[in-house]
Amino acid sequence: MRLLLLEDAEDVAEAVARSFSRRGDAVDHAGTVADALDLIAVQAYDVAILDIELPDGSGTDVLRALRDAGTATHVLMLTARTKVDDRVSALDGGADDYLVKPFDLRELQARVRALIRRVGETKSSVVEFGDIVFDPRQCAVQVQGAAVPLTRREFSLLEIMLAERGRVIPKDRIFERMFSFNDEEVGVNAVETYIARLRRKLEGSQVSIRTLRGLGYQLVAER
Structure with a gap:
């Protein structure tokens, strides 16, 4: 599975990338919206994990670009606990799921697996x-x-x-x-x-x- 991770906090990005890489997944990390847009322009992804608040914009800009392009990429948004409007806007904009910060890496992995299973034949992960x-x-x-x-x-x-x-x-x-x-x-x-x-x-x-x-x-x- 190939994932795009948009996250400007280096410690968070390293932890997420390491957790997925340990199970064999390929992770491309972008620290800015501009970098993420460059990546999706040349590479298709199974899942995109997008932080909302970035130094140069919002992860919803990347979400919009993915949906405008008609890609099948599953999108999970990372949001601040108090930003209810952000979560509603992201879901209305085509996000498949969201996770509130701070989060447990095990829950993040479980939610990503659940997104992938949506196109499968069964609710079981096995x-x-x-x-x-x-x-x-x-x-x-x-x-x-x-x-x-x-x-x-x-x-x-x-x-x-x-x-x-x-x-x-x-x-x-x-x-x-x-x-x-x-x-x-x-x-x-x-x-x-x-x-x-x-x-x-x-x-x-x-x-x-x-x-x-x-x-x-x-x-x-x-x-």
Whole structure:
């Protein structure tokens, strides 16, 4: 999952980015509205976490830009406890949810997972596919009832592929959702490396990753 974080408080931004990065998500941080607008102009995001009060404007300006562009990005606004009007305005402007400062990082992660689940098939965060059980809340994966240890990148890759299971996902799209702009030293061919590693972890299960040359990868389960 790739996230945009708009937050000018460096300590808050570092804590949020670190908490999501630990589970394998890619986070691009912007400290100003201008920087955030530059980022959404060149990159699509699964979720945008936007503070409202910024030095050069409001996070609602970024929200408006996302909605005017017709993007499917889920938006969660960060608001001050006393700013009820800001919360109402953000929701009326197309935000999906809001969280009042100060907040617990666990609640922020839970709310982001809930936004992603809105396009899924179930209210449960646990995904079952073939003989795989995937629990994003616990960052845990089981194959045939046995726990399978995954690195954070492998976990992120499996999460991406499970979200579009059965569909062909281009390599470039996987890359964009796994890595942030800070991962400058990583090339798109890194996807092949992580695909190979994840395949090894799934050996013996009903689930496999198909390579469709020139098209991408597809996660499938035996019937």
